[in-house]
Amino acid sequence: MEPDLFTAAAEERQEKEPSSTPLAVRMRPRTLDEVVGQQHLLKPGSPLRRLVGEGNGGPAGSSSVILWGPPGIGKTTLAYVVSKATNKRFVELSAITAGVKEVRAVIDGARRAAGGFGKETVLFLDEIHRFSKAQQDSLLPAVENRWVTLIAATTENPYFSVISPLLSRSLLLTLEPLTDDDLRGLLKRALTEERGLAGAVSLPSDAEAHLLRIAGGDARRALTALEAAAGAAIDKGEAEITLATLEETVDRAAVKYDRDGDQHYDVASALIKSIRGSDVDAALHYLARMIEAGEDPRFIARRLMISASEDIGLADPTALPLAVAAAQAVAMIGFPEAALTLSHATIALALAPKSNAATTAIQAAQADVRGGLAGPVPPHLRDGHYKGAAKLGHAQGYVYPHDVPGGIAAQQYAPDAIHGRRYYEPTRYGAEARYADVVERVRERLRGEARPSDGKASEG
Secondary structure, eight states: OOOSSSSSHHHHHHHHHHHGSSSSHOOOOOOOOOOOOOOSSSSTTTHHHHTTTTTTGGGGGGGGEEEEETTTSHHHHHHHHHHHTTOOOEEEEEEOOOOOOHHHHHHHHHHHHHHHHHHOOOEEEGGGGSSSSHHTTHHHHHHHSSSEEEEESSSSSSHHHHHHHHHHHHEEOOOOOHHHHHHHHHHHHHSSSSSTTTTSSSSOOHHHHHHHHHHTTOOHHHHHHHHHHHHHHHHTOOOOOHHHHHHHHHHOOOOOOOSSSSSHHHHHHHHHHHHHOOOOHHHHHHHHHHHHOOOHHHHHHHHHHIIIIIIIISSSHHHHHHHHHHHHHHHHHOTTTTHHHHHHHHOOOOOOOOOOOHHHHHHHHHHHHHHTTOOOOOOOGSSSSSSTTTTTTTTTTTTOOOGSSSGOOOOOSOOOOGTTOOOOOOOOTTTHHHHHHHHHHHHHHHOOOOOOOOOOOOOO
């Protein structure tokens, strides 16, 4: 038997017994106008609108589609809405469990339905990236001849996970993560509509905020948690889903954290200051609070990159590359696995030797520039490649360092106004001790100066 998920009988049972099916299924949109989020794909004249026959139609009316986006944002929903709006058979397969045999069975069934009943078929293939090249090849004849309208979903970049012939024959639509406002509207509908909870319970603002945090932009997760919490509240005889009931139901404590308010900046500040203070346990605590509150992992990664230069610098030259690698990994994998990468980077930065010498160096140099200490570039350092530069004295007398033993030419590089000033004052912590020795030898070679006895910047 074909794996047809939404048969007429199943739909009839759902309408008669809405409480017997999951809330996430009951609240599935029936039209494109009910779809939550994805407004960039739902504008008049968009491919999805034309796919369901709205507007001027055209080639997109029967094109196959690849939907790319994170879990729980409506890929299955869009496929179902398309099949309903176009009155086509809807068959769902998962690339996790299906193979070429199942695909061919669906295609054969689609050809029979089209020939015998004039009924076209929508094949929804979830997680197409799990199909091998050979398995994806088996879809090509059906897509090419339009025996089925293929709607394939993937959470991975289709340019790497879908074969080129199939990609070129399909419309690629990128779905965006759902916002809190998108989910808030969905929860309101689920609480009030007859096919949802029909007003059986209410959701106070503190419980709603916690539910949005644990949903993490996933509509399915939000509705599943809401349904479980509503059942628990009803069993207790309560008219509202309290924060305590929600916490008990989803087994996750509410985090006192407002991503758009003071707590956002306070916790982020505490994370960085704990890293600066080398308290790895406190740093991990604040990192966990940010993760559990649903903080954007890219924001956390950016703060770690800043910390690597601001508070560690050359005391551990590997800190910045590690933080950058962590940020790249986080952008590629997202939560929940990104928590491991952020923990890795946080521990390394917290335990690294610390130096703010790079920070104070650029701050001192910027202060001089803002204070008017600049002056003209010394003539021998100016560009001498254009015609007439020699007549102006540009590049005359410049000593090429590679021609000098040791590679350091004793000549003036800084403008007169700041000649002799010292901005970089390395510490003796970690690897920076080596730079401290090097910079003194270089300065003595360049301008014959000794290190100031007070260890602070001097005007020379």
